[in-house]
Amino acid sequence: MASAKTFTREEVRSHTTDESLYCIIDSTVYDLTEFVDAHPGGESVLRQVAGRDATTAFYNLHRHEVLSKYRDLAIGTIENEKPQVITPKPGDLSPVPYAEPLWLSPPFRSPYFKDSHRRQQRALREFAQKYLYEEAWKNEASGEYTSQETIERMSKAGLMHMRMGPGKHLHGVELLGGAVKGEEYDYFHDLVSAQEMARIMARGAQDGNMGGMTIGLTAVLNFGNDPVWKQKIADEVFSGKKKLYVAGLRTTATKTPDGKHYIVNGTKKWITNGTFCDYFVTGVKTDKGLSVLLIERGEGVETKPIKTSYSPTAGTAYITFDNVKVPVENLLGRENKGIEVILSNFNHERWVMICASISASRKIVESRLVFGKRLIDQPVIRLKLAKMISLVEANQAWLETITYQMCHMPYKQQARHLAGPIALLKQSATGAAHEVADESVQIWGGRGITQTGMGKYIEMFNRTYKFDAILGGAEEVLADLGVRQAMRDFPKAML
Ligand code: HEM
Structure with missing residues (x-):
């Protein structure tokens, strides 16, 4: 927010030197004196607009969000003028036609969406803008993975649970600080979750941010054979302590003579989230068909990052299983009937x-x-x-x-x-x-x-x-x- 101080355009025109360099963007006065050397677009462009109105030049090159990030540079406004550009607050709907689905665009109505969907939508948009957007874009540039702090924040807000869609795992869970009750979460809430998260537009960072659990953990919850064991895995993943994804089919599993373990061997070339996952839901060839195992990272499991044109932060990896010993309790569904798990x-x-x-x-x-x-x-x-x-x-x-x-x-x-x-x-x-x-x-x-x-x-x-x-x-x-x-x-x- 610019300070309440006002300037005339004449006054701004006199600030054109390295000692004091101002410009005007959308009727707001910016003091760029200290910023000139740090400007990612270089110093000369700023010197060229010193003392002048740079609104058009600025909006030709930047998104409006840049001004929010550098709001401390704003020192006042132009006398008798009001900024024209709308600065959205976290959670705000876009006023641009067709920027929102019709159910979010008054005066249109929808038979599908109720108050709880609207509460969830608003809370989730605010959450994503406040806590996810900036880090996701930073990670896209640096290749870093989502921080543990963000994962824990998501977990606390119930985002991990929500990603799995409606179901018993949501019962008793407070979602987005109480915006929605876990029991009332239906597929329209699920739609809201998927669509709001996609608006961050940092695709690889979003996939890297526990994207894999939607597929993998569902298999554990629906097909884990021991209730205590699957609850343990679910708790670890929902709390953000462990990460889980799905690996491929070019692997074989042979049972040990005592029947207590499978020995897994094989490779899979493309696996998103692979570099940092703790658990891999893996399709393996067993003696009479396909089976699905939950394999924990450990001896014999190796992941190597793969460079993609898609994103450095998605954790895309090549995974190798070399004589990995997996307890038979980690079988999901029935042996040789893994196709039921995969298709489900x-x-x-x-x-x-x-x-x-x-x-x-x-x-x-x-x-x-x-x-x-x-x-x-x-x-x-x-x-x-x-x-x-x-x-x-x-x-x-x-x-x-x-x-x-x-x-x-x-x-x-x-x-x-x-x-x-x-x-x-x-x-x-x-x-x-x-x-x-x-x-x-x-x-x-x-x-x-x-x-x-x-x-x-x-x-x-x-x-x-x-x-x-x-x-x-x-x-x-x-x-x-x-x-x-x-x-x-x-x-x-x-x-
Ligand atoms: C308050 C004033 C300004 C701030 C805070 C600012 C900030 C930035 C930032 C953060 C970037 C990196 C790219 C991005 O994130 O969008 C950038 C790039 C750039 N800026 Fe500025 N800028 C300002 C004013 C201007 C003006 C007035 C001009 C031109 C006359 C300009 C020209 C450029 C150019 C050419 C680039 C490089 C293009 C690109 O990376 O896409 N900037 N600026």
Whole structure:
């Protein structure tokens, strides 16, 4: 917040030297004297705007959030002028058209979302902006992993529990300081969680921030054979003390002669979160089929970081199991029937990816609308924006319809009736993300491939959106699955 002091434009014009260098941005006066040498964009650009109004120059290169971060440089405002740019408070909704889903955009209404969803949405947006956003973006640049302090803060707010979707594990848990009761958490709350987290737009950091537990811990909770053992694992992961992810299938497990252990050997090339995980939910080949084991990091488990164009902070790794001794109690589900474990969570996993992909696409539409004001004068740009908005809105509406079915179908029925629609929606959402990513760079030009400044979301989205088109089933596979599932219900009689 700028101090209450006011200046005339004439007064500011006299501060142009190294001893005292001011400029005006959005009717606010900034004293840049001490900042000139530290400015990431260099000193000469600031000297060029010394004593002048630099609003246009500033907003051509930076996101507004930069001014919030450097608010201490603001020393007052221009007499009889009011800043025009809105500085959002943590938790605020965006006033930009189509920047929020319709249920969050008055005067539109929704039959699906209730007060508890709105409370959760607001609390989660505030939490993400206050505690997750800055660190996520810092880690994207440095390659560091989410700090233990943040993980513990998330755990305390119930974010770990929420990531697993509705269920008994939420009962009695206070979520977001009481904004939602664990017992009332349904798939629309789950949608809110996935979509709000995606708005941080630092994709790798978010995946690295315990992203893997959504898939892996579900398998432990649903298929762990000993209630005490699985509660111990769940407590460790929910409290943020241990991290867990899913590893691959190119591994074999042979039982020891005394029947007490499996000996696991093999490798897996791509595993997100792998570098820092403590537990690996791993598909292994056993004598008569596929089985799933929870393997703890220890002797014989080695992870090596893999460099990706996607993100240095996601913890992507190559993992090797070399004669790893795993107790038989760590078997999830039945021996040789691991496919039940693997398939059981596919729908929810894909649905979470859809939520996030649509939300991130929407953030890109928002960026385009905010920064494209002058460009919007051109019909060709309006046409591109119309396409982007339509894709996002159509997929969101389809998502909400499917989510409603999820709220009213037992899990078995979901698997029977929703696998096809979820597969089709996923390929639709990631196909739309491809078009949104492409069009946004097309309109944005060089800034869309710049990692700093106002194009940073677009650059990040372009680098990472493709991940969703592959993860949990490639677009082509899912399209095929969707149609095959539909054909299963095709009437036998000739039409
Ligand atoms: C209060 C005044 C200013 C602050 C606090 C500020 C801060 C920053 C920061 C933090 C960056 C790093 C990139 C980012 O995070 O967006 C940056 C980059 C840059 N700034 Fe500034 N800046 C200010 C004013 C200006 C002005 C008035 C100009 C031009 C006339 C300018 C030109 C640039 C350039 C060319 C870059 C490099 C572009 C990039 O990295 O994307 N800055 N500035």
